[in-house]
Amino acid sequence: MSGSTGEAAERTALEVRGLGRQYGRRWVLRDATFRLPAGRVCGLVGPNGAGKTTMLEIVAGLREASAGEARVFGEPAGGAQARQRVAFLPQEKPLFARFTVAETLRLGHELNPRWDQELAEGFVRAGSVPLDAKVGRLSGGQRTRVALAVALGKRPDLVLLDEPLADLDPLVRRQTVAALLGEVAERGITVLLSSHLVAELDTLCDYLLLVAEGGLQLAGDVDEIISVHRTLTAPTDRIPTGPDGLPAGLEHHTVVEIHGDQRYTTALVRPGGPVGGVWEDSAPTLEEVVLAYLAQNGSAPLISPNSYVPGVGSEVVK
Amino acid sequence: MRYYIERRRGVAAYQQIVEQTKRAVRAGALKPGDRLPTAREVAETCAVNPNTTLKAYRELDRDGVVELRQGVGTFIAAAAADRSHAPAAESPLYAELAEWTGRALAAGLLEEDVRDLVELALQERQQTAAGTARSSTDKRNGGRG
Known part of the structure; x- marks a missing residue:
């Protein structure tokens, strides 16, 4: 399905090598290496404190890396050329409560040489946000839409969104996602967004990065990530114990995570051979894969071929 | 669409x-x-x-x-x-299925159950067909030997 010559030739929006950030003695992001092809919508997931916001800030040029580097369309993150092509929307939307919506867009216009007033205004109007309303009086969903309009109005090639959907109700979330994806379709922009809403990522994102305590755990095309995993289930009392004391029948697979109770045991694996014996297998959902990687201890990172940066090592899936 | x-x-x-x-x-x-x-x-x-x-x-x-x-x-x-099987929607088969679906839902089955039943029936058909194919191959081979 993937890995065709067309995809191999995809331009790179973001390339990150050995990226890390230290706060005092603590590393929140460590040795992250991946590439994000242009035109993708990439979800960035991970537990609190794993460095999602830090990564976005480094790519946006708002924070220095302690180790490694990030390049945006080939230019060093934080440099003038990279910053022109990037828009960053932090979790606390940077809006002035006493400005009207129109004044907010005007400010965007004044500050950004590439500003697209038609796009920004259209994006706000499509959400039925009155242009003369004070920002401080808008609902959470309307504020998010205005902040997104300002980000998109800069005509960025890469949009970085930190938890853009966190404080929205499900309906507004869906409307916001639909509007954002419409712009992606129209302009071919690349989106990197952090989110805790794992269940909603599968229709929103086609690319995924998962960071945890141990660093980058997953990077790659969503369909590809799902296709190399299987969910195995068996009645717990029927699973024989193998020579190494682990459940038998899993020896040939990379076991990402396994859990169970007295009745059923479920394992998420990367199969290394045929699945058999007492195990029933099925295709996992993206949510199952993400939850398994979040629960494991960092022993089985997976970097898929099209997010692999040559010469910087981690396991590669063939 | x-x-x-x-x-x-x-x-x-x-x-x-x-x-x-x-x-x-x-x-x-x-x-x-x-x-x-x-x-x-x-x-x-x-x-x-x-x-x-x-x-x-x-x-x-x-x-x-x-x-x-x-x-x-x-x-x-x-x-x-x-x-395209456009005529299928107007066929008696579809009418029967629509009627059966109505009865299934009235009997308290969920949409999911209805789909499962149709799937199950199709699977059993496939298995029966596979079984018949195998036995006829066996017969042919037997005839040759």
């Missing part, structure tokens, strides 16, 4: 688009020359990633169901008409 993408079904969104398009063609709801919605339209109505829609359209193109016309749009292919 409007897609309905379910989350958490364990079926990738692009596969759902492929299946729903093929189903609409089979049912005659989509005819040769009909234009499918653009990736942007699907994104704005279904909140689905445009790359997902494009991936589905590429697969439909490979299967000969649609034609991708660069810069114009995606259209149901002329050859797709052969796959």
Whole structure:
């Protein structure tokens, strides 16, 4: 399905090598290496404190890396050329409560040489946000839409969104996602967004990065990530114990995570051979894969071929 | 054409688009020359990633169901008409199924149960067919020996 010559030739929006950030003695992001092809919508997931916001800030040029580097369309993150092509929307939307919506867009216009007033205004109007309303009086969903309009109005090639959907109700979330994806379709922009809403990522994102305590755990095309995993289930009392004391029948697979109770045991694996014996297998959902990687201890990172940066090592899936 | 993408079904969104398009063609709801919605339209109505829609359209193109016309749009292919079972919707078989579905729902079955039952019946058919095929092969081989 993937890995065709067309995809191999995809331009790179973001390339990150050995990226890390230290706060005092603590590393929140460590040795992250991946590439994000242009035109993708990439979800960035991970537990609190794993460095999602830090990564976005480094790519946006708002924070220095302690180790490694990030390049945006080939230019060093934080440099003038990279910053022109990037828009960053932090979790606390940077809006002035006493400005009207129109004044907010005007400010965007004044500050950004590439500003697209038609796009920004259209994006706000499509959400039925009155242009003369004070920002401080808008609902959470309307504020998010205005902040997104300002980000998109800069005509960025890469949009970085930190938890853009966190404080929205499900309906507004869906409307916001639909509007954002419409712009992606129209302009071919690349989106990197952090989110805790794992269940909603599968229709929103086609690319995924998962960071945890141990660093980058997953990077790659969503369909590809799902296709190399299987969910195995068996009645717990029927699973024989193998020579190494682990459940038998899993020896040939990379076991990402396994859990169970007295009745059923479920394992998420990367199969290394045929699945058999007492195990029933099925295709996992993206949510199952993400939850398994979040629960494991960092022993089985997976970097898929099209997010692999040559010469910087981690396991590669063939 | 409007897609309905379910989350958490364990079926990738692009596969759902492929299946729903093929189903609409089979049912005659989509005819040769009909234009499918653009990736942007699907994104704005279904909140689905445009790359997902494009991936589905590429697969439909490979299967000969649609034609991708660069810069114009995606259209149901002329050859797709052969796959259409439009008369099926008007056949007594459909009437029976519709009536049976009504009874199943009235008996308290969920939509999911109804689909499961149809799946199960199809699977049993396939197994029976496979069994018959095997036994007839055995007979032929036996006859030769």
